[in-house]
Amino acid sequence: xxxxxxxxxxxxxxxxxxxxxxxxxxxxxxxxxxxxxxxxxxxxxxxxxxxxxxxxxxxxxxxxxxxxxxxxxxxxxxxxxxxxxxxxxxxxxxxxxxxxxxxxxxxxxxxxxxxxxxxxxxxxxxxxxxxxxxxxxxxxxxxxxxxxxxxxxxxxxxxxxxxxxxxxxxxxxxxxxxxxxxxxxxxxxxxxxxxxxxxxxxxxxxxxxxxxxxxxxxxxxxxxxxxxxxxxxxxxxxxxxxxxxxxxxxxxxxxxxxxxxxxxxxxxxxxxxxxxxxxxxxxxxxxxxxxxxxxxxxxxxxxxxxxxxxxxxxxxxxxxxxxxxxxxxxxxxxxxxxxxxxxxxxxxxxxxxxxxxxxxxxxxxxxxxxxxxxxxxxxxxxxxxxxxxxxxxxxxxxxxxxxxxxxxxxxxxxxxxxxxxxxxx
Numbered sequence: 065x066x067x068x069x070x071x072x073x074x075x076x077x078x079x080x081x082x083x084x085x086x087x088x089x090x091x092x093x094x095x096x097x098x099x100x101x102x103x104x105x106x107x108x109x110x111x112x113x114x115x116x117x118x119x120x121x122x123x124x125x126x127x128x129x130x131x132x133x134x135x136x137x138x139x140x141x142x143x144x145x146x147x148x149x150x151x152x153x154x155x156x157x158x159x160x161x162x163x164x165x166x167x168x169x170x171x172x173x174x175x176x177x178x179x180x181x182x183x184x185x186x187x188x189x190x191x192x193x194x195x196x197x198x199x200x201x202x203x204x205x206x207x208x209x210x211x212x213x214x215x216x217x218x219x220x221x222x223x224x225x226x227x228x229x230x231x232x233x234x235x236x237x238x239x240x241x242x243x244x245x246x247x248x249x250x251x252x253x254x255x256x257x258x259x260x261x262x263x264x265x266x267x268x269x270x271x272x273x274x275x276x277x278x279x280x281x282x283x284x285x286x287x288x289x290x291x292x293x294x295x296x297x298x299x300x301x302x303x304x305x306x307x308x309x310x311x312x313x314x315x316x317x318x319x320x321x322x323x324x325x326x327x328x329x330x331x332x333x334x335x336x337x338x339x340x341x342x343x344x345x346x347x348x349x350x351x352x353x354x355x356x357x358x359x360x361x362x363x364x365x366x367x368x369x370x371x372x373x374x375x376x377x378x379x380x381x382x383x384x385x386x387x388x389x390x391x392x393x394x395x396x397x398x399x400x401x402x403x404x405x406x407x408x409x410x411x412x413x414x415x416x417x418x419x420x421x422x423x424x425x426x427x428x429x430x431x432x433x434x435x436x437x438x439x440x441x442x443x444x445x446x447x448x449x450x451x452x453x454x455x456x457x458x459x460x461x462x463x464x465x466x467x468x469x470x471x472x473x474x475x476x477x478x479x480x481x482x483x484x485x486x487x488x489x
Contacts, residue, residue, distance in 0.1 A: 065093040065178060068102035068127075068134075072120055073110025074218075075251040075285045077140060079202035080165050081108055086239075087169035099127040102134050104178065106168065109140035111217050114386035117142050124156065137172050139165050141221035145390070162207070162222050199247065199437045199447075199468045201240040202285070205233050205269060206252030210260070211288075214325045214396070215314075215354065217388040222253050227262050230272045241279045246470055247306075247435055248273075251285035256292060265293040274302050280470055281435065281450070286310045286352075289328045289336055300343045307344035308378075308452035311336070312352035316371025317364035320357055325392070330371055337375060346427060348378040348451035353412060356385045356405035359398035365408055372415050378423045378453065380416035384409055417482075424478045427453065431489045434473045436466050446483075449475075454483040 067088050071077040084106060088095065096102040105127045109120035120142040127136060139160040158175055160168045172178060206227045209219040237248050250269070252258055258266040266284075273282055282305050289311040299305050311333070315321050318329050328336075341347045353368065372380065384405045387394040427449075434455045437447040445457040445466060457473055473486035 065091075065104065066096040066102045067093045067104045067106065068096040068099045069106050069108075070099075070123060070127075071108040071140075072123065073108075073112060073116060073140070074253075075202050075249060076204055076207070076253060077108045077110065079204035079249070079251045079285075080139075080168075082202055083166060083204065084169050091169065091173065093169075098130070099134065100130040102131060104135045104137065104172065104176070105131065106137045106172070107140070108165075109138055109142035111141035111145060111221055111388070113383060114388070128155065135172075135176050135178075137168070137176075139168055141218050144221035145217065163226075166204075199245065199435060200249060200281075200283075201245045201247070202249045202251050203233060203236055203240070204228070204252065205250050206255060206258045209254040210257060211254065211327070212325065212392075213314075214323060214392040215357065215385065215388065217391055218253065220390055225254060225257050225260055227252075227259050227264075229262065230264065230269050233269060234272055234276045237273055237277045237279050237282075241277060244468065246279070246468065247281035247283065248279055249283040249285050255285055255287050256290070267293040267295045267299060270299050270305065274299075274304055280304060281306055281433075283452070284309060286312060289313065289333055291327075292336075297339055297343045300347075303450075306450050306452065307340075307346065308348040308350070308450075309340060310350045310352075312381075313371075313375075314352055314354045315357065315360075315364075316353070316368035317360075320360055320364050320368070323359060323393075323396070324354075324357060333375075344451075346430065346432075346451050348423065348453060349375070350379040350381070350452075351375070351377050352381045352383065354383050354385050355408045355412060356400035358385070358393055358396035358400065360400055369411060369415055372412065372419065376419045376422055377416065378451075379420055380412065382409055382412050382416065420482055421478065424453065424482065424484055427451075427475050427484060428477060429475065431472060431474050433470050434486065435470050436468065439467060449484070455486050456483050457486050457488070459487050 069081050069084055071081040099105045107123055110116040136156045137158045138156050143159050144162045158172060160171055164171060208222045208225040210225050212219055258269055287309055300307055313333055314324055314326055316330060337349055432449040434449055435447045436445045440446050447455060449455050472489040474489040475484045475486050477485045479485045
């Protein structure tokens with residue numbers, strides 16, 4: 065039984081994909097490299113933007129064309145919004161709702177009458193994550209969100225907040241580490257709300273993962289810049305918690321943030337960034353910015369550009385606003401035209417590129433630990449630093465199997481493709 069898995073969108077979708085990978089292995093299924101080779105195709109869709117919806121539909125249709133005989137299962141936020149319509153229009157075999165995603169492989173096996181092989185049929189010691197070229201594992205710890213930002217359809221698609229127990233998360237981290245993975249990313253829709261349904265919080269979870277596992281590197285996924293539990297910043301005193309956070313700001317104008325129903329203002333974000341950077345030298349902050357939110361004036365856009373320059377983000381994910389039916393923003397007056405959004409997007413890309421370059425220049429001469437993830441075509445080792453900056457190492461290493469290991473390196477210069485060039489320290 066050959067299974068092809070594909071995810072679009074957020075890190076949580078990637079974490080779910082890795083859960084399905086392990087479930088496939090437990091059932092004796094093998095992973096296919098593309099849909100054309102598979103007996104079963106599973107697609108985890110996204111609906112965060114109109115473009116995400118288009119790509120989700122395109123991916124489903126492409127899978128059908130390349131392998132019309134394969135069973136096709138879809139899940140994710142796009143299908144969650146209109147599951148019956150999605151199945152009927154796209155001709156898929158099974159739609160698995162978001163609340164049931166953790167059991168998707170089992171549900172597919174039951175509903176589609178998939179064959180089951182004995183566990184001994186799997187290759188001993190095979191690591192499904194590494195077989196897919198991955199040296200970090202995304203661990204889903206939480207789903208759903210209690211907030212309703214004006215632009216966001218994902219919270220409607222994902223439903224109420226639901227957290228995994230600390231014991232479950234710790235057990236999964238131990239398992240992937242035993243399989244050879246050296247870095248985990250704890251991910252959720254509203255990660256800062258972890259434990260709201262269990263009487264605990266994110267600090268307790270991270271503390272337990274650091275204390276009860278030996279995984280060398282722990283990262284946090286995208287984290288809304290509010291509701292950080294007491295003691296959060298003290299967690300970074302442990303060098304195994306990586307000094308990088310993706311904090312989606314969405315705008316640098318307080319008036320736009322109010323229309324977005326966001327719960328963080330620019331002065332609060334400044335204080336948060338200062339605290340982060342004081343906790344660990346070289347702390348890297350990345351963010352999301354939405355371009356052309358309804359009613360966004362030239363003056364408001366100028367505030368966003370100025371705020372982005374000031375914050376010196378290591379990277380900015382830039383999204384042009386697209387109306388999502390069922391959200392408050394879709395009905396707002398003052399929808400910004402496409403030409404204006406394209407112009408503003410180009411401006412922001414320029415500001416973000418300069419900020420990223422400044423961050424990289426500030427790291428030249430420092431030493432850091434690098435998780436080696438691949439050997440490039442040019443013969444260099446490539447991977448990421450503790451603060452999630454891409455590094456290329458142009459030097460021989462003592463071990464021929466360096467990929468997947470963590471090495472101490474010294475950053476020498478900024479490369480042409482916005483990475484750091486380094487040598488063994």
